[in-house]
Amino acid sequence: MKADLHNHSYFSDGFLSPRDIVKLASDANCDLFALTDHDSTNGIVEAKSEADKLGTNLVNGVEISAFWRNSAIHIVGLGIDIDNDELQTGLEFNQTLRKERAKKIALGLWRSGIKDALEKAQMLSGGHMLTRTHFAQMLISEGYCKDMKSVFRRYLTGRKPGGVRVEWKDFKEVIKWVQSSGGKALIAHPFRYRMTHTKIKNMLIDFKEANGDGIEVINANSSDQEISLGNQWIEEYDLLASVGSDFHGWPNQRVQIGNLAELTNNSRAIWSYL
Ligand code: AMP
Ligand code: MN
Ligand code: MN
Ligand code: MN
DSSP states (O other), rough: OEOOOOOTTTTTOSSOOOOOOOOOHHTOOOOOOEEEOOOOOHHHHHHHHHHHTTTTTEEEEEEEEETTTEEEEEEEEEEEOOOOHHHHHHHHHHHHHHHHHHHHHHHHHHHHTTTHHHHHHHHHHHSSOHHHHHHHHHHHHHSSEEEEEEEEHHHSSSTTTTTOOOOBBBBHHHHHHHHTTTTTEOOGGGSSSSSOHHHHHHHHHHHHHOOOOEEEEEEOOOHHHHHHHHHHHHHHHEEEEEEEOOOOOTTTOOOOOTOOOOSSSSGGGGGGGG
């Protein structure tokens, strides 16, 4: 089973159109593929029409920003009904938070001498949703930083000029948005948060208690140790497993669609439950 259930188009912070990324999934011979833009399902209709044309199995997806305790985390929703009101009301709430945050980021950057950040980031987003990735790419292309890692660290997090705290909803609520639309809710890339293993495990306990469905066990950058811990935790906390590259398609990124390690425990694979 070749699955890739975490990918972005330019409807959030990806570089390519939904049509182009479905083509890449088809070229990579993915048996199952999901478009999971940040806080938006606006690319799904286009992705679906291309998937039908190419005979690719598309799963409707989304990656929703949420809070667990005091940490911002990402919940991937898979197999969602994009016409569901509760889901779309939630996504609209997050889209509003994003617009407010973009203005605050631009103001913070302006205070540190970087002019017209909002307009320049908007140019890069092509008028679609604004994310921190657009500010990051803008700051790199203007020569303020050399790569994504340093630009997030120096400009877009914590108390840095463009660091803005967003009051996302608690993940319990986000799980409900996803599940009320018929989808499964999974914690995205559990190892990418700045958390100790103990803290991640506490998050998994709370997530299971809130009726969450699973976690992403495999990403494009997963180490063998992370994959084996993820496999251990899905057993320990009775969760399902998903796999996804988190492809964004920016020219300077090496991640490819459908190029992932295989899931070993197929009885807990999310695709048996979608
Ligand atoms: P946002 O959802 O607008 O807060 O933007 C978060 C996105 O920025 C993530 O989904 C990643 O694509 C990207 N991102 C966050 N931190 C980093 C980082 N340190 N290096 C590269 N990309 C990052
Ligand atoms: Mn992203
Ligand atoms: Mn994410
Ligand atoms: Mn993502």
